[in-house]
Amino acid sequence: MNNLTLYLLISAVxxxxxxxxxxxxxxxxxxxxxxxxxxxxxxxxFMAFNKFLSxxxxxxxxxxxxxxxxxxxxxxxxxxxxxxxxxxxxSINIERARELRG
Amino acid sequence: MNGGVLSQGLLxxxxxxxxxxxxxxxxxxxxxxxxxxxxxxxxxxxxxxxAGLYVFLGSLFIGLMQLLIYVGAICxxxxxxxxxxxxVHLPKPKRKVSKMATSIFAGLLILGVNVGVIYKTAWxxxxxxxxxxxxxxxxxxxxxxxxxxxEVISLVLLVAMLGAIIISRYxxxxx
Numbered sequence: 001m002n003n004l005t006l007y008l009l010i011s012a013v014x015x016x017x018x019x020x021x022x023x024x025x026x027x028x029x030x031x032x033x034x035x036x037x038x039x040x041x042x043x044x045x046f047m048a049f050n051k052f053l054s055x056x057x058x059x060x061x062x063x064x065x066x067x068x069x070x071x072x073x074x075x076x077x078x079x080x081x082x083x084x085x086x087x088x089x090x091s092i093n094i095e096r097a098r099e100l101r102g
Numbered sequence: 103m104n105g106g107v108l109s110q111g112l113l114x115x116x117x118x119x120x121x122x123x124x125x126x127x128x129x130x131x132x133x134x135x136x137x138x139x140x141x142x143x144x145x146x147x148x149x150x151x152x153a154g155l156y157v158f159l160g161s162l163f164i165g166l167m168q169l170l171i172y173v174g175a176i177c178x179x180x181x182x183x184x185x186x187x188x189x190v191h192l193p194k195p196k197r198k199v200s201k202m203a204t205s206i207f208a209g210l211l212i213l214g215v216n217v218g219v220i221y222k223t224a225w226x227x228x229x230x231x232x233x234x235x236x237x238x239x240x241x242x243x244x245x246x247x248x249x250x251x252x253e254v255i256s257l258v259l260l261v262a263m264l265g266a267i268i269i270s271r272y273x274x275x276x277x
Protein backbone atom coordinates (compact mmCIF):
# COMPACT_ATOMS: atom_id res chain seq x y z
CA MET A 1 0.00 0.00 0.00
CA ASN A 2 2.99 2.23 0.27
CA ASN A 3 3.43 3.17 -3.30
CA LEU A 4 2.65 6.15 -5.40
CA THR A 5 0.82 4.40 -8.23
CA LEU A 6 -1.94 3.09 -5.98
CA TYR A 7 -2.79 6.55 -4.67
CA LEU A 8 -2.65 8.01 -8.17
CA LEU A 9 -5.04 5.32 -9.38
CA ILE A 10 -7.48 6.04 -6.55
CA SER A 11 -7.32 9.71 -7.39
CA ALA A 12 -7.87 9.05 -11.11
CA VAL A 13 -10.96 6.96 -10.35
CA UNK A 14 -12.34 9.69 -8.06
CA UNK A 15 -11.74 12.28 -10.77
CA UNK A 16 -13.57 10.16 -13.33
CA UNK A 17 -16.55 9.80 -11.00
CA UNK A 18 -16.63 13.56 -10.65
CA UNK A 19 -16.44 14.04 -14.41
CA UNK A 20 -19.28 11.59 -15.03
CA UNK A 21 -21.34 13.42 -12.42
CA UNK A 22 -20.71 16.82 -13.96
CA UNK A 23 -21.69 15.59 -17.40
CA UNK A 24 -24.64 13.42 -16.40
CA UNK A 25 -26.53 15.20 -13.64
CA UNK A 26 -28.96 18.03 -14.21
CA UNK A 27 -29.42 19.33 -10.70
CA UNK A 28 -27.01 22.15 -9.97
CA UNK A 29 -26.28 20.95 -6.44
CA UNK A 30 -25.39 17.50 -7.76
CA UNK A 31 -22.99 19.16 -10.21
CA UNK A 32 -21.41 21.06 -7.31
CA UNK A 33 -21.05 17.77 -5.41
CA UNK A 34 -19.25 16.26 -8.40
CA UNK A 35 -16.95 19.26 -8.66
CA UNK A 36 -16.03 18.80 -5.00
CA UNK A 37 -15.15 15.18 -5.80
CA UNK A 38 -12.84 16.34 -8.60
CA UNK A 39 -11.17 18.89 -6.33
CA UNK A 40 -10.61 16.16 -3.78
CA UNK A 41 -8.98 13.97 -6.39
CA UNK A 42 -6.58 16.83 -7.15
CA UNK A 43 -5.78 17.29 -3.45
CA UNK A 44 -5.18 13.57 -3.10
CA UNK A 45 -2.71 13.77 -5.97
CA PHE A 46 -0.93 16.65 -4.26
CA MET A 47 -0.67 14.70 -1.01
CA ALA A 48 0.58 11.55 -2.77
CA PHE A 49 3.30 13.42 -4.65
CA ASN A 50 4.10 15.23 -1.43
CA LYS A 51 4.66 11.97 0.42
CA PHE A 52 6.63 10.11 -2.22
CA LEU A 53 8.41 12.59 -4.47
CA SER A 54 8.55 16.19 -3.28
CA UNK A 55 11.72 17.83 -1.97
CA UNK A 56 9.94 19.26 1.03
CA UNK A 57 7.00 17.49 2.62
CA UNK A 58 5.38 20.64 3.95
CA UNK A 59 4.57 22.16 0.60
CA UNK A 60 2.03 19.62 -0.61
CA UNK A 61 0.13 19.96 2.64
CA UNK A 62 0.08 23.74 2.24
CA UNK A 63 -1.28 23.41 -1.30
CA UNK A 64 -3.99 21.06 -0.07
CA UNK A 65 -4.97 23.65 2.51
CA UNK A 66 -5.18 26.29 -0.23
CA UNK A 67 -7.39 24.03 -2.34
CA UNK A 68 -9.70 23.59 0.65
CA UNK A 69 -9.97 27.35 1.10
CA UNK A 70 -10.77 27.92 -2.56
CA UNK A 71 -13.31 25.10 -2.48
CA UNK A 72 -15.03 26.67 0.52
CA UNK A 73 -15.27 30.05 -1.24
CA UNK A 74 -16.53 28.39 -4.41
CA UNK A 75 -19.17 26.42 -2.54
CA UNK A 76 -20.43 29.53 -0.74
CA UNK A 77 -20.78 31.51 -3.97
CA UNK A 78 -22.30 28.60 -5.90
CA UNK A 79 -24.88 27.85 -3.23
CA UNK A 80 -25.99 31.47 -3.03
CA UNK A 81 -26.29 31.59 -6.82
CA UNK A 82 -28.41 28.43 -6.68
CA UNK A 83 -30.69 30.06 -4.11
CA UNK A 84 -31.12 33.17 -6.28
CA UNK A 85 -31.75 30.99 -9.34
CA UNK A 86 -34.30 28.93 -7.44
CA UNK A 87 -36.21 32.06 -6.48
CA UNK A 88 -36.28 33.12 -10.10
CA UNK A 89 -37.09 29.80 -11.78
CA UNK A 90 -38.63 27.70 -8.96
CA SER A 91 -36.21 24.97 -10.03
CA ILE A 92 -32.53 24.17 -9.86
CA ASN A 93 -32.55 22.04 -12.95
CA ILE A 94 -29.75 23.27 -15.16
CA GLU A 95 -31.80 22.75 -18.33
CA ARG A 96 -34.38 25.28 -17.15
CA ALA A 97 -31.76 28.01 -16.75
CA ARG A 98 -31.67 29.05 -20.37
CA GLU A 99 -32.28 32.77 -20.11
CA LEU A 100 -28.87 33.59 -21.51
CA ARG A 101 -29.09 31.05 -24.30
CA GLY A 102 -27.93 32.50 -27.60
CA MET B 103 2.81 11.03 12.48
CA ASN B 104 5.01 10.13 9.54
CA GLY B 105 3.07 7.03 8.54
CA GLY B 106 5.64 4.60 9.89
CA VAL B 107 3.20 2.78 12.13
CA LEU B 108 0.62 2.67 9.36
CA SER B 109 2.74 1.02 6.72
CA GLN B 110 3.37 -2.56 7.81
CA GLY B 111 1.32 -5.56 8.80
CA LEU B 112 -2.04 -7.07 7.92
CA LEU B 113 -4.32 -4.85 9.98
CA UNK B 114 -3.23 -1.57 8.37
CA UNK B 115 -3.71 -3.13 4.94
CA UNK B 116 -7.22 -4.14 5.90
CA UNK B 117 -7.86 -0.64 7.20
CA UNK B 118 -6.56 0.80 3.94
CA UNK B 119 -8.91 -1.37 1.89
CA UNK B 120 -11.82 -0.33 4.10
CA UNK B 121 -10.94 3.36 3.69
CA UNK B 122 -10.68 3.05 -0.10
CA UNK B 123 -13.99 1.18 -0.12
CA UNK B 124 -15.65 3.95 1.89
CA UNK B 125 -14.29 6.52 -0.55
CA UNK B 126 -15.55 4.75 -3.65
CA UNK B 127 -18.94 3.85 -2.15
CA UNK B 128 -19.41 7.49 -1.17
CA UNK B 129 -18.40 8.65 -4.64
CA UNK B 130 -20.84 6.21 -6.28
CA UNK B 131 -23.68 7.37 -4.05
CA UNK B 132 -22.72 10.99 -4.68
CA UNK B 133 -22.81 10.61 -8.43
CA UNK B 134 -25.44 8.02 -9.28
CA UNK B 135 -28.20 8.27 -6.68
CA UNK B 136 -31.37 10.09 -7.73
CA UNK B 137 -32.14 11.77 -4.40
CA UNK B 138 -30.10 14.92 -4.02
CA UNK B 139 -29.87 14.72 -0.24
CA UNK B 140 -28.31 11.27 -0.53
CA UNK B 141 -25.87 12.79 -3.04
CA UNK B 142 -24.61 15.23 -0.44
CA UNK B 143 -24.42 12.56 2.26
CA UNK B 144 -22.50 10.31 -0.14
CA UNK B 145 -20.14 13.20 -0.77
CA UNK B 146 -19.63 13.48 3.00
CA UNK B 147 -18.83 9.75 3.13
CA UNK B 148 -16.34 10.06 0.27
CA UNK B 149 -14.70 13.05 1.94
CA UNK B 150 -14.34 11.08 5.18
CA UNK B 151 -12.65 8.33 3.16
CA UNK B 152 -10.27 10.83 1.58
CA ALA B 153 -9.48 12.17 5.06
CA GLY B 154 -8.54 8.60 6.03
CA LEU B 155 -6.30 8.41 2.96
CA TYR B 156 -4.59 11.62 4.08
CA VAL B 157 -3.86 9.97 7.42
CA PHE B 158 -2.37 7.03 5.51
CA LEU B 159 -0.31 9.52 3.54
CA GLY B 160 1.25 10.72 6.75
CA SER B 161 -0.57 13.92 7.54
CA LEU B 162 -3.04 13.72 10.40
CA PHE B 163 -3.36 17.51 10.35
CA ILE B 164 -4.64 17.67 6.78
CA GLY B 165 -7.01 14.78 7.48
CA LEU B 166 -8.52 16.66 10.40
CA MET B 167 -8.73 19.85 8.33
CA GLN B 168 -10.54 17.88 5.63
CA LEU B 169 -13.10 16.64 8.15
CA LEU B 170 -13.50 20.11 9.63
CA ILE B 171 -13.77 22.15 6.44
CA TYR B 172 -15.30 19.79 3.91
CA VAL B 173 -17.51 17.53 5.98
CA GLY B 174 -18.25 20.04 8.70
CA ALA B 175 -18.73 23.17 6.64
CA ILE B 176 -19.24 22.56 2.93
CA CYS B 177 -21.53 19.53 3.18
CA UNK B 178 -23.61 21.16 5.90
CA UNK B 179 -23.91 24.31 3.79
CA UNK B 180 -25.11 22.20 0.87
CA UNK B 181 -27.70 20.50 3.05
CA UNK B 182 -28.90 23.94 4.15
CA UNK B 183 -29.18 25.07 0.54
CA UNK B 184 -31.20 21.97 -0.30
CA UNK B 185 -33.51 22.61 2.62
CA UNK B 186 -33.97 26.23 1.57
CA UNK B 187 -34.62 25.50 -2.06
CA UNK B 188 -36.70 22.32 -1.55
CA UNK B 189 -35.76 20.65 -4.81
CA VAL B 190 -36.50 17.23 -3.31
CA HIS B 191 -40.22 17.64 -3.83
CA LEU B 192 -39.97 18.73 -7.43
CA PRO B 193 -40.75 16.18 -10.14
CA LYS B 194 -37.59 14.61 -11.48
CA PRO B 195 -37.45 14.01 -15.21
CA LYS B 196 -36.00 10.72 -16.33
CA ARG B 197 -32.37 10.53 -17.33
CA LYS B 198 -31.68 10.23 -21.00
CA VAL B 199 -29.83 7.04 -21.84
CA SER B 200 -27.78 8.75 -24.53
CA LYS B 201 -26.56 11.40 -22.07
CA MET B 202 -25.64 8.75 -19.49
CA ALA B 203 -23.80 6.72 -22.13
CA THR B 204 -21.90 9.77 -23.38
CA SER B 205 -20.85 10.87 -19.92
CA ILE B 206 -19.80 7.39 -18.81
CA PHE B 207 -17.85 6.99 -22.04
CA ALA B 208 -16.09 10.33 -21.42
CA GLY B 209 -15.35 9.33 -17.84
CA LEU B 210 -13.86 6.00 -18.93
CA LEU B 211 -11.83 7.77 -21.63
CA ILE B 212 -10.33 10.22 -19.15
CA LEU B 213 -9.72 7.37 -16.70
CA GLY B 214 -7.91 5.39 -19.40
CA VAL B 215 -5.73 8.34 -20.35
CA ASN B 216 -4.92 9.02 -16.70
CA VAL B 217 -4.03 5.40 -15.97
CA GLY B 218 -1.88 5.32 -19.10
CA VAL B 219 -0.01 8.43 -17.99
CA ILE B 220 0.41 7.05 -14.47
CA TYR B 221 1.94 3.82 -15.73
CA LYS B 222 4.02 5.34 -18.53
CA THR B 223 5.74 7.95 -16.39
CA ALA B 224 8.87 7.03 -14.50
CA TRP B 225 8.28 8.84 -11.22
CA UNK B 226 11.50 9.89 -9.59
CA UNK B 227 11.74 11.33 -6.10
CA UNK B 228 13.64 14.54 -5.57
CA UNK B 229 17.34 14.05 -5.01
CA UNK B 230 17.37 15.48 -1.51
CA UNK B 231 14.18 15.42 0.51
CA UNK B 232 13.34 17.12 3.76
CA UNK B 233 10.96 14.80 5.61
CA UNK B 234 9.44 17.25 8.02
CA UNK B 235 5.80 16.52 8.82
CA UNK B 236 5.30 18.86 11.76
CA UNK B 237 2.50 21.38 11.87
CA UNK B 238 5.00 23.98 13.05
CA UNK B 239 6.80 23.88 9.70
CA UNK B 240 3.52 24.33 7.83
CA UNK B 241 2.79 27.39 9.95
CA UNK B 242 6.26 28.76 9.31
CA UNK B 243 5.86 28.37 5.56
CA UNK B 244 2.39 29.90 5.63
CA UNK B 245 3.72 33.04 7.27
CA UNK B 246 6.99 33.34 5.36
CA UNK B 247 7.22 31.95 1.84
CA UNK B 248 3.51 31.56 1.14
CA UNK B 249 2.29 34.64 2.99
CA UNK B 250 1.06 36.34 -0.17
CA UNK B 251 -1.06 33.34 -1.20
CA UNK B 252 -2.33 33.05 2.35
CA GLU B 253 -3.46 36.67 2.44
CA VAL B 254 -4.99 36.49 -1.03
CA ILE B 255 -6.97 33.42 -0.02
CA SER B 256 -8.27 35.19 3.05
CA LEU B 257 -9.31 38.11 0.82
CA VAL B 258 -11.01 35.69 -1.60
CA LEU B 259 -12.91 34.12 1.29
CA LEU B 260 -14.02 37.55 2.53
CA VAL B 261 -15.22 38.59 -0.93
CA ALA B 262 -16.96 35.24 -1.38
CA MET B 263 -18.81 35.66 1.91
CA LEU B 264 -19.92 39.20 1.07
CA GLY B 265 -20.94 38.13 -2.43
CA ALA B 266 -22.88 35.16 -1.10
CA ILE B 267 -24.80 37.34 1.34
CA ILE B 268 -25.61 39.95 -1.32
CA ILE B 269 -26.58 37.44 -4.01
CA SER B 270 -28.81 35.42 -1.75
CA ARG B 271 -30.55 38.52 -0.35
CA TYR B 272 -31.33 39.81 -3.84
CA UNK B 273 -34.84 38.64 -4.63
CA UNK B 274 -34.94 39.23 -8.36
CA UNK B 275 -37.95 41.55 -8.42
CA UNK B 276 -36.12 44.83 -8.94
CA UNK B 277 -34.86 44.03 -12.40
